[in-house]
Amino acid sequence: MDCIRGKHIVLGITGGIAAYKTATLVRLLVKAGAEVQVIMTPNAKEFITPVTLSTLSGKPVISEFFTANTGQWHSHVDLGLWADAFVVAPATASTLAKMANGVADNMLVTSYLSTRATVFAAPAMDFDMMQHPSTLRNIEQLKSYGVNIIEPAEGELASHLVGKGRMEEPEKIFDTLCDFFSRSQTMKGKTMLITAGPTREKIDPVRYISNYSTGKMGIAIAEEAAKRGAEVTLVLGPVDRRPSHAGITIIDVESANEMLAACESIFDHADIAVMCAAVADYSVANREDRKIKREKSAIPNLELVKNPDIAATLGRAKQPNQILVGFALETDNEASNAADKMERKNLDMIVMNSLRDKGAGFGTDTNKITIFTKEGDAIRYPLKSKNEVAADILDAISNIKHE
Numbered sequence: 427m428d429c430i431r432g433k434h435i436v437l438g439i440t441g442g443i444a445a446y447k448t449a450t451l452v453r454l455l456v457k458a459g460a461e462v463q464v465i466m467t468p469n470a471k472e473f474i475t476p477v478t479l480s481t482l483s484g485k486p487v488i489s490e491f492f493t494a495n496t497g498q499w500h501s502h503v504d505l506g507l508w509a510d511a512f513v514v515a516p517a518t519a520s521t522l523a524k525m526a527n528g529v530a531d532n533m534l535v536t537s538y539l540s541t542r543a544t545v546f547a548a549p550a551m552d553f554d555m556m557q558h559p560s561t562l563r564n565i566e567q568l569k570s571y572g573v574n575i576i577e578p579a580e581g582e583l584a585s586h587l588v589g590k591g592r593m594e595e596p597e598k599i600f601d602t603l604c605d606f607f608s609r610s611q612t613m614k615g616k617t618m619l620i621t622a623g624p625t626r627e628k629i630d631p632v633r634y635i636s637n638y639s640t641g642k643m644g645i646a647i648a649e650e651a652a653k654r655g656a657e658v659t660l661v662l663g664p665v666d667r668r669p670s671h672a673g674i675t676i677i678d679v680e681s682a683n684e685m686l687a688a689c690e691s692i693f694d695h696a697d698i699a700v701m702c703a704a705v706a707d708y709s710v711a712n713r714e715d716r717k718i719k720r721e722k723s724a725i726p727n728l729e730l731v732k733n734p735d736i737a738a739t740l741g742r743a744k745q746p747n748q749i750l751v752g753f754a755l756e757t758d759n760e761a762s763n764a765a766d767k768m769e770r771k772n773l774d775m776i777v778m779n780s781l782r783d784k785g786a787g788f789g790t791d792t793n794k795i796t797i798f799t800k801e802g803d804a805i806r807y808p809l810k811s812k813n814e815v816a817a818d819i820l821d822a823i824s825n826i827k828h829e
Protein backbone atom coordinates (compact mmCIF):
# COMPACT_ATOMS: atom_id res chain seq x y z
CA MET A 427 0.00 0.00 0.00
CA ASP A 428 1.97 2.95 -1.21
CA CYS A 429 -0.59 5.53 -0.16
CA ILE A 430 0.71 5.55 3.39
CA ARG A 431 4.38 4.64 2.95
CA GLY A 432 6.67 7.08 4.77
CA LYS A 433 3.80 9.07 6.28
CA HIS A 434 3.98 10.25 9.87
CA ILE A 435 0.88 9.35 11.81
CA VAL A 436 0.11 10.38 15.35
CA LEU A 437 -2.42 7.98 16.82
CA GLY A 438 -4.15 9.30 19.91
CA ILE A 439 -5.84 6.59 21.95
CA THR A 440 -8.41 7.47 24.60
CA GLY A 441 -10.12 5.45 27.32
CA GLY A 442 -12.82 3.42 25.67
CA ILE A 443 -13.21 -0.32 25.27
CA ALA A 444 -12.55 0.01 21.53
CA ALA A 445 -8.95 0.92 22.44
CA TYR A 446 -8.12 -2.79 22.16
CA LYS A 447 -8.72 -2.56 18.40
CA THR A 448 -6.00 0.05 17.96
CA ALA A 449 -3.35 -2.70 18.14
CA THR A 450 -4.66 -3.88 14.76
CA LEU A 451 -4.70 -0.32 13.41
CA VAL A 452 -1.08 0.27 14.41
CA ARG A 453 -0.11 -3.04 12.83
CA LEU A 454 -1.86 -2.18 9.55
CA LEU A 455 -0.25 1.26 9.39
CA VAL A 456 3.27 0.04 10.21
CA LYS A 457 2.99 -2.85 7.75
CA ALA A 458 2.04 -0.33 5.04
CA GLY A 459 5.21 1.65 5.73
CA ALA A 460 3.92 4.46 7.99
CA GLU A 461 5.72 5.75 11.06
CA VAL A 462 3.29 5.73 13.96
CA GLN A 463 3.65 7.66 17.19
CA VAL A 464 1.10 6.62 19.78
CA ILE A 465 -0.15 9.05 22.42
CA MET A 466 -2.37 7.57 25.12
CA THR A 467 -4.56 9.36 27.62
CA PRO A 468 -4.09 8.03 31.18
CA ASN A 469 -7.48 6.25 30.97
CA ALA A 470 -6.58 4.50 27.71
CA LYS A 471 -3.98 2.46 29.61
CA GLU A 472 -6.83 0.77 31.51
CA PHE A 473 -7.95 -0.79 28.22
CA ILE A 474 -4.69 -1.68 26.42
CA THR A 475 -1.12 -1.62 27.60
CA PRO A 476 1.52 0.80 26.35
CA VAL A 477 3.87 -2.18 25.95
CA THR A 478 1.64 -3.69 23.27
CA LEU A 479 1.49 -0.43 21.33
CA SER A 480 5.16 0.53 21.67
CA THR A 481 6.12 -2.94 20.48
CA LEU A 482 3.83 -2.77 17.46
CA SER A 483 4.73 0.82 16.55
CA GLY A 484 8.44 0.46 17.30
CA LYS A 485 8.35 3.73 19.26
CA PRO A 486 7.89 4.42 22.97
CA VAL A 487 4.32 5.41 23.69
CA ILE A 488 3.86 8.96 25.01
CA SER A 489 1.31 9.62 27.67
CA GLU A 490 2.57 12.32 30.00
CA PHE A 491 4.27 15.65 29.38
CA PHE A 492 7.37 14.24 31.16
CA THR A 493 8.86 10.78 31.58
CA ALA A 494 8.69 10.52 35.37
CA ASN A 495 12.02 8.84 36.13
CA THR A 496 14.22 10.77 33.66
CA GLY A 497 12.45 14.13 33.58
CA GLN A 498 12.55 14.01 29.75
CA TRP A 499 10.06 16.53 28.30
CA HIS A 500 7.89 15.48 25.38
CA SER A 501 7.22 18.38 23.06
CA HIS A 502 3.59 18.50 22.00
CA VAL A 503 4.54 21.15 19.43
CA ASP A 504 7.18 18.94 17.78
CA LEU A 505 4.76 16.01 17.74
CA GLY A 506 1.97 18.12 16.25
CA LEU A 507 4.25 19.41 13.51
CA TRP A 508 5.79 15.99 12.81
CA ALA A 509 2.37 14.52 11.97
CA ASP A 510 1.09 14.19 8.40
CA ALA A 511 -2.18 12.96 9.87
CA PHE A 512 -3.43 13.12 13.44
CA VAL A 513 -5.86 10.34 14.30
CA VAL A 514 -7.85 10.04 17.51
CA ALA A 515 -9.26 6.53 17.80
CA PRO A 516 -11.23 5.70 19.78
CA ALA A 517 -12.42 9.22 20.56
CA THR A 518 -14.51 9.20 23.73
CA ALA A 519 -17.25 11.74 24.47
CA SER A 520 -14.92 13.37 26.96
CA THR A 521 -11.98 13.74 24.55
CA LEU A 522 -14.28 15.05 21.79
CA ALA A 523 -15.57 17.65 24.27
CA LYS A 524 -12.04 18.65 25.21
CA MET A 525 -10.98 18.89 21.57
CA ALA A 526 -14.05 20.96 20.70
CA ASN A 527 -13.39 23.37 23.56
CA GLY A 528 -9.61 23.50 23.71
CA VAL A 529 -9.31 21.87 27.13
CA ALA A 530 -5.61 20.96 26.97
CA ASP A 531 -5.25 19.00 30.20
CA ASN A 532 -3.42 16.01 28.75
CA MET A 533 -0.70 15.28 26.22
CA LEU A 534 -3.16 14.13 23.56
CA VAL A 535 -5.39 17.21 23.44
CA THR A 536 -2.39 19.52 23.82
CA SER A 537 -0.74 17.90 20.79
CA TYR A 538 -4.05 18.09 18.88
CA LEU A 539 -4.17 21.85 19.48
CA SER A 540 -0.59 22.16 18.24
CA THR A 541 -0.93 20.18 15.04
CA ARG A 542 -1.25 21.57 11.53
CA ALA A 543 -1.94 18.11 10.13
CA THR A 544 -5.34 16.92 8.96
CA VAL A 545 -7.18 15.48 11.95
CA PHE A 546 -9.39 12.39 12.02
CA ALA A 547 -11.51 11.31 14.97
CA ALA A 548 -13.29 7.97 15.28
CA PRO A 549 -15.89 8.38 18.03
CA ALA A 550 -16.77 5.38 20.16
CA MET A 551 -19.20 5.43 23.04
CA ASP A 552 -22.45 4.07 24.25
CA PHE A 553 -25.65 4.68 22.31
CA ASP A 554 -27.18 7.33 24.58
CA MET A 555 -23.90 9.18 25.00
CA MET A 556 -23.56 9.27 21.23
CA GLN A 557 -27.06 10.77 20.88
CA HIS A 558 -26.63 13.33 23.66
CA PRO A 559 -27.02 16.90 22.39
CA SER A 560 -23.65 17.87 23.88
CA THR A 561 -21.85 15.08 21.97
CA LEU A 562 -23.66 15.98 18.76
CA ARG A 563 -22.82 19.65 19.25
CA ASN A 564 -19.14 18.88 19.95
CA ILE A 565 -18.94 16.75 16.82
CA GLU A 566 -20.49 19.55 14.75
CA GLN A 567 -18.04 22.00 16.31
CA LEU A 568 -15.10 19.77 15.42
CA LYS A 569 -16.37 19.36 11.86
CA SER A 570 -16.46 23.15 11.57
CA TYR A 571 -12.77 23.17 12.57
CA GLY A 572 -12.07 20.79 9.69
CA VAL A 573 -11.79 17.60 11.78
CA ASN A 574 -12.81 14.56 9.75
CA ILE A 575 -15.21 12.47 11.76
CA ILE A 576 -15.01 8.76 10.98
CA GLU A 577 -18.62 7.96 11.80
CA PRO A 578 -19.15 5.14 14.29
CA ALA A 579 -20.82 1.99 13.06
CA GLU A 580 -24.07 0.50 14.32
CA GLY A 581 -24.12 -2.76 16.21
CA GLU A 582 -23.89 -4.27 19.66
CA LEU A 583 -22.14 -1.99 22.15
CA ALA A 584 -20.17 -2.83 25.27
CA SER A 585 -23.31 -2.20 27.35
CA HIS A 586 -25.13 -4.75 25.15
CA LEU A 587 -27.35 -1.95 23.89
CA VAL A 588 -27.63 -2.04 20.12
CA GLY A 589 -27.18 1.14 18.07
CA LYS A 590 -24.72 3.66 16.73
CA GLY A 591 -21.53 4.04 18.75
CA ARG A 592 -19.06 1.27 17.82
CA MET A 593 -15.72 2.59 16.70
CA GLU A 594 -15.31 1.97 13.00
CA GLU A 595 -13.18 -1.12 12.29
CA PRO A 596 -9.40 -0.59 12.05
CA GLU A 597 -9.46 -1.68 8.38
CA LYS A 598 -12.00 1.08 7.58
CA ILE A 599 -9.97 3.69 9.47
CA PHE A 600 -6.91 2.54 7.55
CA ASP A 601 -8.82 2.88 4.23
CA THR A 602 -9.97 6.40 5.18
CA LEU A 603 -6.36 7.43 5.78
CA CYS A 604 -5.24 5.74 2.59
CA ASP A 605 -7.93 7.62 0.59
CA PHE A 606 -6.91 10.87 2.23
CA PHE A 607 -3.23 10.48 1.33
CA SER A 608 -4.03 9.29 -2.22
CA ARG A 609 -6.29 12.29 -2.81
CA SER A 610 -3.87 14.71 -1.16
CA GLN A 611 -1.64 14.38 -4.20
CA THR A 612 -4.15 14.75 -7.01
CA MET A 613 -4.10 18.57 -7.23
CA LYS A 614 -0.50 19.14 -6.21
CA GLY A 615 1.08 21.90 -8.29
CA LYS A 616 -2.29 23.33 -9.38
CA THR A 617 -3.14 26.94 -8.63
CA MET A 618 -6.79 27.56 -8.00
CA LEU A 619 -8.96 30.65 -7.72
CA ILE A 620 -12.34 30.29 -6.01
CA THR A 621 -14.98 32.96 -5.44
CA ALA A 622 -17.51 32.46 -2.66
CA GLY A 623 -20.19 34.21 -0.66
CA PRO A 624 -22.42 37.10 -1.63
CA THR A 625 -21.38 40.60 -2.57
CA ARG A 626 -22.70 43.71 -0.88
CA GLU A 627 -23.61 46.81 -2.83
CA LYS A 628 -23.78 49.94 -0.73
CA ILE A 629 -26.83 52.23 -0.75
CA ASP A 630 -25.37 54.55 1.86
CA PRO A 631 -22.85 54.01 4.72
CA VAL A 632 -25.33 51.88 6.70
CA ARG A 633 -27.41 50.04 4.09
CA TYR A 634 -26.73 47.64 1.27
CA ILE A 635 -28.21 45.28 -1.31
CA SER A 636 -27.16 41.65 -1.03
CA ASN A 637 -28.45 38.06 -1.09
CA TYR A 638 -28.71 35.00 1.14
CA SER A 639 -25.44 33.30 0.15
CA THR A 640 -23.43 32.06 3.16
CA GLY A 641 -20.30 30.97 1.29
CA LYS A 642 -20.61 27.35 2.56
CA MET A 643 -20.31 25.67 -0.83
CA GLY A 644 -17.35 27.75 -2.04
CA ILE A 645 -15.52 27.35 1.26
CA ALA A 646 -16.07 23.57 1.12
CA ILE A 647 -14.56 23.51 -2.39
CA ALA A 648 -11.60 25.59 -1.21
CA GLU A 649 -11.02 23.22 1.73
CA GLU A 650 -11.22 20.12 -0.42
CA ALA A 651 -8.90 21.56 -3.09
CA ALA A 652 -6.35 22.53 -0.43
CA LYS A 653 -6.57 19.02 1.04
CA ARG A 654 -5.78 17.65 -2.41
CA GLY A 655 -2.64 19.75 -2.53
CA ALA A 656 -3.79 22.73 -4.67
CA GLU A 657 -2.56 26.23 -3.93
CA VAL A 658 -5.88 27.96 -3.27
CA THR A 659 -6.83 31.63 -3.27
CA LEU A 660 -10.34 32.24 -2.03
CA VAL A 661 -11.90 35.56 -2.98
CA LEU A 662 -14.53 35.81 -0.29
CA GLY A 663 -17.50 38.11 0.01
CA PRO A 664 -18.77 39.21 3.43
CA VAL A 665 -19.68 36.03 5.36
CA ASP A 666 -19.23 34.86 8.96
CA ARG A 667 -17.43 31.63 8.25
CA ARG A 668 -13.77 31.11 7.32
CA PRO A 669 -12.06 28.04 5.93
CA SER A 670 -10.15 26.06 8.56
CA HIS A 671 -7.34 24.88 6.24
CA ALA A 672 -4.30 26.99 7.06
CA GLY A 673 -2.91 26.83 3.50
CA ILE A 674 -5.76 28.82 1.86
CA THR A 675 -5.04 32.45 0.95
CA ILE A 676 -8.13 34.58 1.57
CA ILE A 677 -8.84 37.88 -0.15
CA ASP A 678 -11.77 39.58 1.57
CA VAL A 679 -13.95 41.69 -0.69
CA GLU A 680 -17.27 43.43 -0.34
CA SER A 681 -18.66 44.57 -3.68
CA ALA A 682 -18.80 42.92 -7.10
CA ASN A 683 -16.30 45.42 -8.45
CA GLU A 684 -13.84 44.56 -5.66
CA MET A 685 -14.38 40.87 -6.35
CA LEU A 686 -13.69 41.40 -10.05
CA ALA A 687 -10.51 43.38 -9.34
CA ALA A 688 -9.23 40.65 -6.99
CA CYS A 689 -10.01 37.91 -9.55
CA GLU A 690 -8.41 39.78 -12.44
CA SER A 691 -5.24 40.32 -10.44
CA ILE A 692 -4.71 36.58 -9.96
CA PHE A 693 -6.52 34.82 -12.80
CA ASP A 694 -3.44 34.87 -15.08
CA HIS A 695 -1.64 32.52 -12.70
CA ALA A 696 -4.59 30.23 -12.02
CA ASP A 697 -4.85 26.79 -13.59
CA ILE A 698 -8.44 26.44 -12.42
CA ALA A 699 -11.05 29.05 -11.45
CA VAL A 700 -14.32 28.11 -9.76
CA MET A 701 -16.93 30.86 -9.64
CA CYS A 702 -19.07 29.96 -6.69
CA ALA A 703 -19.95 33.46 -5.49
CA ALA A 704 -23.50 34.78 -5.64
CA VAL A 705 -22.54 38.10 -7.14
CA ALA A 706 -25.19 40.81 -6.79
CA ASP A 707 -26.54 41.64 -10.22
CA TYR A 708 -26.80 45.38 -9.63
CA SER A 709 -25.08 48.11 -7.68
CA VAL A 710 -26.41 51.52 -6.75
CA ALA A 711 -25.36 54.33 -9.07
CA ASN A 712 -26.63 57.16 -6.88
CA ARG A 713 -24.96 55.88 -3.71
CA GLU A 714 -25.01 58.39 -0.86
CA ASP A 715 -21.90 59.16 1.18
CA ARG A 716 -24.08 60.12 4.14
CA LYS A 717 -26.87 58.16 5.73
CA ILE A 718 -30.15 58.76 3.92
CA LYS A 719 -32.50 60.25 6.50
CA ARG A 720 -35.94 58.76 6.81
CA GLU A 721 -37.76 61.73 8.30
CA LYS A 722 -37.44 64.61 5.88
CA SER A 723 -36.42 63.27 2.53
CA ALA A 724 -38.79 61.88 -0.04
CA ILE A 725 -38.75 58.12 -0.63
CA PRO A 726 -35.39 57.62 -2.35
CA ASN A 727 -35.24 56.31 -5.86
CA LEU A 728 -32.41 53.85 -6.21
CA GLU A 729 -30.76 54.03 -9.57
CA LEU A 730 -29.27 50.63 -10.31
CA VAL A 731 -26.47 49.78 -12.71
CA LYS A 732 -25.52 46.32 -13.88
CA ASN A 733 -22.53 44.76 -12.13
CA PRO A 734 -19.70 43.24 -14.15
CA ASP A 735 -20.09 39.54 -14.85
CA ILE A 736 -16.91 38.20 -13.26
CA ALA A 737 -17.19 34.69 -14.72
CA ALA A 738 -17.83 36.06 -18.22
CA THR A 739 -14.91 38.51 -17.91
CA LEU A 740 -12.55 35.69 -16.94
CA GLY A 741 -14.11 33.55 -19.68
CA ARG A 742 -13.05 36.11 -22.28
CA ALA A 743 -9.47 36.20 -20.93
CA LYS A 744 -9.23 32.42 -20.55
CA GLN A 745 -6.23 30.66 -22.13
CA PRO A 746 -6.50 27.13 -23.56
CA ASN A 747 -4.63 25.65 -20.58
CA GLN A 748 -7.03 27.19 -18.02
CA ILE A 749 -10.24 25.67 -16.68
CA LEU A 750 -13.18 27.88 -15.74
CA VAL A 751 -16.10 26.46 -13.76
CA GLY A 752 -19.35 28.25 -12.99
CA PHE A 753 -22.44 27.67 -10.92
CA ALA A 754 -26.07 28.06 -11.83
CA LEU A 755 -28.71 28.36 -9.16
CA GLU A 756 -32.01 27.96 -10.93
CA THR A 757 -35.67 27.85 -10.09
CA ASP A 758 -36.98 26.68 -13.48
CA ASN A 759 -35.80 25.55 -16.93
CA GLU A 760 -32.71 24.34 -15.10
CA ALA A 761 -30.90 22.37 -17.80
CA SER A 762 -31.34 24.83 -20.65
CA ASN A 763 -30.45 27.86 -18.47
CA ALA A 764 -27.30 26.11 -17.27
CA ALA A 765 -26.23 25.14 -20.78
CA ASP A 766 -26.87 28.66 -21.98
CA LYS A 767 -24.71 30.12 -19.18
CA MET A 768 -21.88 27.73 -19.95
CA GLU A 769 -21.85 28.92 -23.55
CA ARG A 770 -22.27 32.64 -22.77
CA LYS A 771 -19.54 32.72 -20.11
CA ASN A 772 -17.15 30.40 -21.97
CA LEU A 773 -17.10 27.91 -19.08
CA ASP A 774 -15.66 24.41 -19.24
CA MET A 775 -18.16 23.04 -16.79
CA ILE A 776 -21.19 24.28 -14.89
CA VAL A 777 -22.58 23.02 -11.59
CA MET A 778 -26.33 23.43 -11.45
CA ASN A 779 -28.49 23.32 -8.37
CA SER A 780 -32.18 23.97 -8.27
CA LEU A 781 -34.06 25.80 -5.55
CA ARG A 782 -36.85 23.33 -6.30
CA ASP A 783 -34.80 20.54 -4.72
CA LYS A 784 -35.21 20.23 -0.96
CA GLY A 785 -31.84 20.58 0.81
CA ALA A 786 -30.20 22.49 -2.06
CA GLY A 787 -29.30 26.17 -2.21
CA PHE A 788 -28.40 28.93 0.26
CA GLY A 789 -27.42 28.22 3.85
CA THR A 790 -28.09 24.47 3.86
CA ASP A 791 -25.41 21.93 4.83
CA THR A 792 -26.41 19.81 1.87
CA ASN A 793 -26.68 20.26 -1.85
CA LYS A 794 -28.02 18.38 -4.84
CA ILE A 795 -26.20 19.12 -8.06
CA THR A 796 -26.09 18.26 -11.72
CA ILE A 797 -22.82 18.85 -13.54
CA PHE A 798 -22.96 19.81 -17.22
CA THR A 799 -19.80 19.45 -19.25
CA LYS A 800 -18.82 21.14 -22.50
CA GLU A 801 -19.11 17.77 -24.20
CA GLY A 802 -22.82 17.78 -23.41
CA ASP A 803 -22.79 15.28 -20.54
CA ALA A 804 -25.16 15.82 -17.63
CA ILE A 805 -24.13 14.02 -14.45
CA ARG A 806 -26.79 13.98 -11.74
CA TYR A 807 -25.81 13.44 -8.11
CA PRO A 808 -28.01 12.60 -5.12
CA LEU A 809 -28.43 14.91 -2.12
CA LYS A 810 -25.11 14.99 -0.25
CA SER A 811 -23.29 17.06 2.35
CA LYS A 812 -21.60 20.13 0.90
CA ASN A 813 -18.19 18.56 1.71
CA GLU A 814 -19.07 15.48 -0.34
CA VAL A 815 -20.41 17.68 -3.13
CA ALA A 816 -17.11 19.60 -3.11
CA ALA A 817 -15.26 16.29 -3.59
CA ASP A 818 -17.55 15.36 -6.52
CA ILE A 819 -16.96 18.74 -8.16
CA LEU A 820 -13.19 18.42 -7.84
CA ASP A 821 -13.29 14.86 -9.21
CA ALA A 822 -15.24 16.19 -12.21
CA ILE A 823 -12.75 19.05 -12.70
CA SER A 824 -9.88 16.53 -12.62
CA ASN A 825 -11.61 14.65 -15.46
CA ILE A 826 -11.76 17.70 -17.77
CA LYS A 827 -9.57 17.23 -20.81
CA HIS A 828 -8.04 20.30 -22.41
CA GLU A 829 -8.89 20.92 -26.03
Ligand code: C5P
Pocket residue numbers: 621682701702703704705706707733734735736737738751752753754755767
Ligand atom coordinates in the same frame (compact mmCIF):
# COMPACT_ATOMS: atom_id res chain seq x y z
O1 C5P B 1 -25.80 34.54 -14.62
P1 C5P B 1 -25.77 33.91 -13.29
O2 C5P B 1 -25.63 34.90 -12.16
O3 C5P B 1 -26.85 32.94 -13.01
O4 C5P B 1 -24.44 33.04 -13.35
C1 C5P B 1 -23.97 32.32 -12.27
C2 C5P B 1 -22.50 32.07 -12.43
O5 C5P B 1 -21.81 33.25 -12.85
C3 C5P B 1 -21.86 31.74 -11.10
O6 C5P B 1 -20.75 30.91 -11.37
C4 C5P B 1 -21.46 33.07 -10.56
O7 C5P B 1 -20.43 32.99 -9.60
C5 C5P B 1 -21.02 33.79 -11.81
N1 C5P B 1 -21.25 35.24 -11.80
C6 C5P B 1 -20.19 36.14 -11.79
N2 C5P B 1 -20.42 37.48 -11.83
C7 C5P B 1 -21.67 37.95 -11.90
C8 C5P B 1 -22.77 37.09 -11.92
C9 C5P B 1 -22.52 35.73 -11.87
O8 C5P B 1 -19.05 35.68 -11.70
N3 C5P B 1 -21.87 39.27 -11.94
